Amino acid sequence: MLTEIFITPFADMVAAPDFLMQVLWEGLVSGILYALIALGFVLIFRSSRIFNFAQGIMVVFAALTLVGLYAMGVPAWIAVGLTLVVMFILAVSIERIVLRPLVGQPDIILFMATIGITLFLIGLGEIIFGGENKVMITEELGIPTGDTVLEPWDGLLILQHLDITVVVVATLLVAALLAFLNYTQMGRAIRALGDDHQAALSVGISLQTVWVLVWFIAGIIALVTGIAWGARAGVSFALEVIAYKALPVLMLGGLESITGAIIGGLMIGILEKLFEIYWGQPLLGGNTETWFAFVLALVVLLFRPQGLFGERIIERV
């Protein structure tokens, strides 16, 4: 038994390095999407201390809107533009109708409000677009669907072009977001608001503007993840589940840390894949990806309650 846990998996990895590469690649693809969703969470949390439960449904809602608009005869790229407009309207409405009246309420109330948003969006999505599964308009958007076969070490490594596109686009988006946050005044305003509301007000930052902005960014992220995941698994309300994968990513990375979200996402994507292939399938009958991330996060929390990169809570007395 011990051999199977501690020796066989590693022997397998060494014996078939091409297969290991394949596993790592697939882990990386999901990991970067987890990281992207987690970034959406972190932005909203940092600027308003709201734990946004609705991030998952926003992914579904964005994907549904895109596919739905296309079905109505709107050309693919115009549909993307219109979906962005819809996500912006959503951000403005959430700020106006939900957040503004609840300013200053305890965090848990705002958290409950985001659950309310989730339920509302599920209902709205079903009324407008129907509840049945749909196919993502992958080809219409010009996303390549073929694959490239590499042969490292006389083995086989298959890279789906879709996955390559996802990795490239997501990496660019993450890089753009980081640059925006670090090198523009509006980005500084977002970070500042999370640190100290009073001070932020005193330098002329409007809470409302920043909130609309971060919810809109979360909306853009939702659309990108929605397209990426929809292309692999179809567009349905089940997509919502992938956003909950962002929860262990956040626990791992820390709720406030942007770096943490990125590294946490990649770690979970890769580790859960490795575990599934080398330990899960041979020893536990597979399907470990559904719970592995949560267990990993729990173990990390036991030792570092603030997460790997979270702000350590120290109060000066």
Add this chain to the structure above:
Amino acid sequence: MKDTDGYMTEDGRQIGGVLMEMKNITLRFGGVVAIQDISFDVREGEIRAIIGPNGAGKSSMLNVISGFYHPQEGEVWYKGERRPAMKPYEVARLGVARTFQNIALFEGMSVLDNVMTGRLTHMHAGIGAQALWWGTARDEEIANRRKVEEVIDFLEIQHIRKTPVGTLPYGLKKRVELARALAAQPSILLLDEPMAGMNVEEKEDMSRFILDVNDEFGTTIALIEHDMGVVMDISDRVVVMDYGKKIGDGTPEEVRSNQDVIDAYLGVAH
């Protein structure tokens, strides 16, 4: 309009017309009267102090000026116009910058980034342009950066530019907060107990910076203190508050010899 001519200070600085005027301000929290019918003005280029014992309502007054509190009665006049009730960030955009008694900095950000946020009121490029680091946004960022470096040099905090603010000692944090307010090139700078909790040396440093700021940039400064000594040295005119009421107003000498002020500070036999 009256009082547009200003006056000359003892050290020969010309003080201009009225920049801000508080007219019959009354502020209540439920049944507690924090400020009762107070009027005073702040003139262009002057260092104006509001002093008084603890709980006199000084900080409340500063919060009224900066839009954090809204008085039940009275008017705030600014640059010759009556200012309607405004949110703090709107007041900031009118050129009113401030610091806080308990230091309100963005602890997770570097000193440079903190001071850069002071330039937010000078940001005109749209969010889209900023996101693309494009055209005016880029020029603005560079211009803002230049101004910020100037302020950082002026307040002698170059050596900690990249340091996260959370790790700095108290005295330096106060200076960074001043830098952030100054970066906004405010028409009026409000300082809430700039010397609170400082040792003698730090107080002297801070006094020097306040005088230099006023001298170099001609910034109008309104400050709150309860340490009378320092205030008397650096201010041109002083308002004295006690229990929410104004008990004195004038030059440091006038205020020092005012019997009500002496009673408020030293106590009086009943």
